[in-house]
Amino acid sequence: MIHFESNPQPKMLILYASYGDGHLQVARALKSAMEELGNFRTVMIDLMAESHPWLNEMTRRFYLKSYTNMPSLYGWMYDFTKPMKHDSWFGGLLHSFGKDKIKRILLAEQPDIVVHTFPSFALPELKRSNGFHPPSYAVITDFDLHCRWVHPSIDRYYVATEDLKQELAKLGISNQAVQVTGIPLKRGFRAAVPSTELYHRYNLNPNNPIILIMAGAQGVMPDAAPICSMLLDDAHVQVVLVCGRNLPLKNTIQQLFQHHSGKSRLCVLGYVDAIHELMALSDCLVTKPGGVTLSEGITAGLPLFIYRPVPGQEKQNAQYLAAKGAASISYEAAELASQILKLVHDPLRLTNSKLSIKRLPSSQTAADSIVLDILSNIRIIEKASTL
Incomplete structure (x- = not known):
């Protein structure tokens, strides 16, 4: 005993x-x-x-x-x-x-x-x-x-x-x-709310949709550059790209999109510990389907877009949430960009997507x-x- x-x-x-x-x-x-x-x-x-x-x-x-x-x-x-x-x-x-x-x-x-x-x-x-x-x-x-x-x-x-x-x-x-x-989840998700201070901190405009793209802790999500390019072709959206620990990806994106710097159109970051702050400001989340990141997005009430989920637990995570109406899966950059833009510019579609998210247990x-x-x-x- x-x-x-x-x-x-x-x-x-x-x-x-x-x-x-x-x-x-x-x-x-x-x-x-x-x-x-x-x-x-x-x-x-x-x-x-x-x-x-x-x-x-x-x-x-x-x-x-x-x-x-x-x-x-x-x-x-x-x-x-x-x-x-x-x-x-x-x-x-x-x-x-x-x-x-x-x-x-x-x-x-x-x-x-x-x-x-x-x-x-x-x-x-x-x-x-x-x-x-x-x-x-x-x-x-x-x-x-x-x-x-x-x-x-x-x-x-x-x-x-x-x-x-x-x-x-x-x-x-x-x-x-x-x-x-x-x-x-980390404790910040208990009290994450948008504020004027946060918008200023990340140089974002509260009046335009904000699309948060998380490339994973190691920054391995493919096609980050073309996805950003297609989204930024729409003059009314802003993109926040979190590159994780992939410094070469961060530097490449910053060089490719220098013309967007300082205009609240593109924010490129490395590893972010306070990710709850960015989720509080965003209208949707594009991510690899790891269990923790998906739970963060669900808790923040964000419609989820999953790009090219790899076979294994992440693909199973993606398929589970897609079946619940809480996530969209795509395998082509153009398809992903189109899905996102349709959502953020359609208030009814955005509301219905968020309602599907709320039906899932919050973490x-x-x-x-x-x-x-x-x-x-x-x-x-x-x-x-x-x-």
């Missing part, structure tokens, strides 16, 4: 991964929610990077390369492994990475709670072998369910939609073990809901252990 010492501030260990930016963002949002409650005892660890740094770097580069240069290969791997079970040969292999490291982390950190924002379940695997570990929770960071997330030793799952909860139920996970909370309070639920559950377990 697990023994919990009475502690008004239980320690939370968050295990994430650096395959993309979303898992880290979710981890940070949960840490921030704990700190908002006055609890500063959260530890974040990239388990794969800590336990197998060389293998982590190699697989991370393979992920990025296959994702951008060989998307069909990545999509095939995703679809092939999607139904795998935790106790299959390959599932067991994936969950085995970091076992020795997590043992040392448990001894060093003595956490009361473990939260996974990436489906690498070395810790739950340990529970099967020695019967001991703190309660484990999983925060699923997409709108699509890959069975790598499903493990019998996870105590509770937090998901974006009721549909995901139903999918888990079909796989034998009880309703009590799944909470529909949305995907945790505005997801981080708070998850943390409060975990802390409540810990108190129940702690009380039971004393009986």
Whole structure:
């Protein structure tokens, strides 16, 4: 039996991964929610990077390369492994990475709670072998369910939609073990509203439509230049392009569109931490369909345009939201530009699109809901252990 010492501030260990930016963002949002409650005892660890740094770097580069240069290969791997079970040969292999490291982390950190924002379940695997570990929770960071997330030793799952909860139920996970909370977002999304100060900060005109294009944390969305060009041919719109960490893309776009600088027509930015500010000002969002970015757009009430979703979880995210009437998918730059311009110049179409967005669960309070639920559950377990 697990023994919990009475502690008004239980320690939370968050295990994430650096395959993309979303898992880290979710981890940070949960840490921030704990700190908002006055609890500063959260530890974040990239388990794969800590336990197998060389293998982590190699697989991370393979992920990025296959994702951008060989998307069909990545999509095939995703679809092939999607139904795998935790106790299959390959599932067991994936969950085995970091076992020795997590043992040392448990001894060093003595956490009361473990939260996974990436489906690498070395810790739950340990529970099967020695019967001991703190309660484990999983925060699923997409709108699509890959069975790598499903493990019998996870105590509770937090998901974006009721549909995901139903999918888990079909796989034998009880309703009590799944909470529909949305995907945790940074705290700025709780109070993001347009203001005169923000319009001035980004040199934007509040009287003309603003189209926000997010190329992803690594700036890998294709055709950014022609998309901007086609949109800017309409003299009544403004474009904000966020290039992420892709400095060459940022420099190229700035050079190509110098004639728009200073006229509130094009704003080109690198990595933006306060993305909630730009979303508060915008009329729609063009993005890669990562789960966190889509949740940010939904929470901001923005119609979503998804361009060339690659096979895998992002294509599944895109198709799910398109089926809900909350997103448009396109594969050609001209098609995308046409869809956007039709929307921003048609008040009725814009209103209907925003209504479809509002029907989806908001993630505005997801981080708070998850943390409060975990802390409540810990108190129940702690009380039971004393009986």
